[in-house]
Amino acid sequence: MLSYAALAILAVFAIGVLLSALAEALPNRPRLAPVLGAILALMASSQFVRSSGASSLADFVDTDVFDDGLRRSLPPRSVVLVHNPQTIFRFWGGEAEENNRPDVTMIPLPLLTYPSLVDRFVTDEPELTPLLRSYVLDGTLSVPELQSLAALRPVYVEMDVRVTQDMMDLLVPEQLYHRVLTANTTDTDEARAMHTHATLWGDLYQRIGRPIENHTRTQLIWRHYTDSLYFAAVGDTNAALRTVAAGLVLNPHARELQMMQEALKAATPGEPIDVTPFTIR
Incomplete structure (x- = not known):
């Protein structure tokens, strides 16, 4: 908490x-x-x-449930590239209180344009230099630089509407992020990751209080939506439909989820769909 x-x-x-x-x-x-x-x-x-x-501090109880997947359970020396401001401040706040993951580097992507912030990261961790410099110049994450960094350290990307479809092909769900694949990743590894991801969400829902409070509901809907983007982009139609359905249970009127559901129902099962209309360039 x-x-x-x-x-x-x-x-x-x-x-x-x-x-x-x-x-x-x-x-x-x-x-x-x-x-x-x-x-x-x-x-x-x-x-x-x-x-x-x-x-009430009770407002933060459900948010604390997310902390295992967002911070506590990450592998040693992980690099986490975060888009969502709520995730950024939750990470900083949780670490300020617990100080149990100083080895994990969280990169707040929306803040990288602030003066000298990139310089501070690359001074402490030079291996981040190519990725962060290219992001500042191009405004997007470089696939080659992501793969190069992933060969050195575990790298995670927070799924978001700003993640491009070509990048999604290099990711697999792990914890509450998506991990950048390395060259030695096998199909079995990917299948295991999908199963573990589903199990994690089942456990998370068991731990969330009832009734679900508004802040938690908003976070759940957003994460279900961005997960559906990933599953749709990689051709896992069934997983995408399940994820969309979970979001619609929380808000049956969410237009983005309704549009995604319509696109998935019209798609060929097992085939990737173009998620460009659902993303931001």
Whole structure:
């Protein structure tokens, strides 16, 4: 469970990063960064006081259920490429509280354009340089660079509408992410991963409280939708339909899920479908 103390630690960390970025972005106005940081800190503390009284820590119980697959159970020295801001802050907050996976490197893709953030990563871990530099230049993950890094360390990509179809062919579901395949991955390995993924979701639903609260419901729907993109793209029609159905149970009116279901029903079973209309370039 993520405590308010951990959130406070996270806020301090975020303000520190922001101060550093502002100082580098405004070298001729060195006093401006601390002033802006102080204003942001006051705003954050004010919001914290208002929120802490109105919020219950129980709201975070179900989110904590996700932490095994998002952080705790990852292999040593994993690299995780994350798109979803909620996943980013959940990872930082959980690690601020538990500090049990300092070996895992989480790359917050939406934040890589912030000044010097990429430099900080590559200084500490030079093997990340080709992948991160290409991402900043091209705005997308490079398939060759992903494969090269995966030969050195376990690499995971958070499934998202920004993941291209050609990249999906290089991924297999593992934990709550998708792992980049290496050259020695076999069909048996992929089949085992699919089975393990289904088992993981069954266990996750067993651990989630009832009734499902709104934040958890939103996360589940989004993850079911992005998983359906992957399964549809690689031609696992049955898995895609099951995943879509799970999302529609939570929200029968979700238009994206309805559209995906229609596309899957019209497709040839076992054949990949073009998921480009469902992704963002």
